[in-house]
Amino acid sequence: MTQQTVKVKKNIVDEGIEAGLARLTPERIESVIQRVLNREAGARLKTYARTCVHCGLCSDACHHFVSMNRDPKLSPAGKVKRTIGVMMQKKGKVSKDFIREAAMVAYSECNLCKKCVLYCPFGIDVGYLMTLVRRICHLLGVVPRYMQDTAHSQSVHFNQMWINGDEWVDTLFWQEEEARDEAPDIRIPVDKEGSDIFYSVIGPEPKFRAQLIYQAAMIFEAAGSDWTMPGSPGWDNSDLCMFSGDNEMMGRNKRAHFEAAAKLRVKKIVMGECGHAFRSVYDVGNRWLGFKMPPIPVIHAVEFYHDLVCNGKIRILKKFAQPITLHDPCNIARGMGLYEKARELAHALCETVVEMTPNREHNICCNAGGGIINCGPPFKDKRVEANSVKAKQLFDAKAMGAEVVIAPCHNCHGGLEDIIHHYGVEMELKFFGDIIYEVMEKPE
C-alpha cells in the first residue's frame, strides 16, 4: 500500500467548539448533563452502562481503533469510558476541558456506523451512546462550526446548503433543459399532485452534483415512471441536525419532508443515493415524530433501481465494462439490509464485480459518516488518517482488478474520495445512477 506521511493536527482547534465553551458555567454543564442522563436517556443508557464487561470484543470492529495502532482510547468501549462514562460517574460535575474532549470524541472519532453493535455479545450500541454525547454537546452549544452551519441552514431553509426556494426550482428547470437536449420531451415534473413517486434528494445534489438530477430524470423517463419533485421546502431529505444533536430541528426537517409528500398525495417517496438521509427518514427522524414506520412508504434508490433493472423496466444495452467493487454504506447495509439487492443490481449492470473484504453488513465505514465530513477542514487530516484500513481494503480490491468503486451514498463518496486521493489508490468513484445512465437504453 502506498503510504503518504500526513501531518495530523494533534490539537485541532474548532472555532464553534471554543465559542460554545467560552459561554459555559459549571452549573449549566451539570444541569444539561443531568437533563439528558435522567430525562432523555433513561433505562437504555443505564442498561448499556451496567452491562458492558469491558471485554473488548467490539474493538476490532472499529476502523478508528484498527487504523490508529489499536489505541485503546479509540476502541468503542474506550470512547464510552472517556465521555458518557465519566459524565455518569461524576453526575455531570465535569469541566469545560472535559466537554471539549467529549465533543472531539463524539463528533470526530465515532461515525455512528453501528458496526461494533454486531460484535458485542450484549448488543451494546456505542453509536447510540455517542449520539447522547452529541445531544449534550448540542444543548451546551458546543458543536463544530462547519456542522453547526449546515444545521443552521436546515433551520432557516429546511436544506443543509443555504439554497433558497428560487435557486432550487431554477436548478430543476436548468437540469430539465439540459436533459431536453438529449430527450426533447422529457420533463422534471414539479409539484405534480397524485404522482406515484415523490423523488427527494440531499441538499448538496443541486449545489454540487446537479447532473445526478438530470440522470434521475432520464432514468424515470426511460422507465415510464409517474413521478414528481416538490417545488417548496421539504425537497432535501438529509438531516445534519440528526448528527449535531438537535433532535427538535431534526423532527421539523422530517416533518417538512413528509408533509411535502403528503401535500402532493403521492404513493411513495423514492430517495436518492444517500445513506444518512435514508436513516433520518426511515429510522430516526420518523420515530422522533412518533411514527414507528414512515407515514408514507420510503424506498432507497438502491431498492428502486434494483426493481427497474432486475425486473426489466429499463433496458440495459451493454453492461459496464470496467471491473467494479461495491462499497456498502453502513446506513443502508447494516441499517436496512440492502446489501444483497445492491449486489444483484451491480451484477445486472456490470460485467465484473470484485468483492471487498469484509463486506455486506461487516463492511468498513468510509469515515465520513455520522456527520464527521461535515465537521469540515479542521478535521480532514484526522478523518483520513483514521481510516487507513479502508484504504487497504480498496488497494486489495484494486489488486484483484477493480478499477471503479460504486458507493450509493453521498457521504461515502466524500469520504472515499479523500481516502483515494490521500493514499494514492487511483480508483474512480461512481453512483449506481451514473452506471445506469451510462448503460441503459435512453429515452428519445
Ligand code: SF4
Ligand atoms: S459506531 Fe462505528 S465508529 Fe463508532 S465506535 Fe462503533 S464501530 Fe467505531
Ligand code: SF4
Ligand atoms: S463488546 Fe460489548 S461488553 Fe464488550 S467492551 Fe464492547 S461494548 Fe462492552
Ligand code: SF4
Ligand atoms: S457515510 Fe457511508 S460508509 Fe460512512 S457512515 Fe455513512 S453510510 Fe456509512
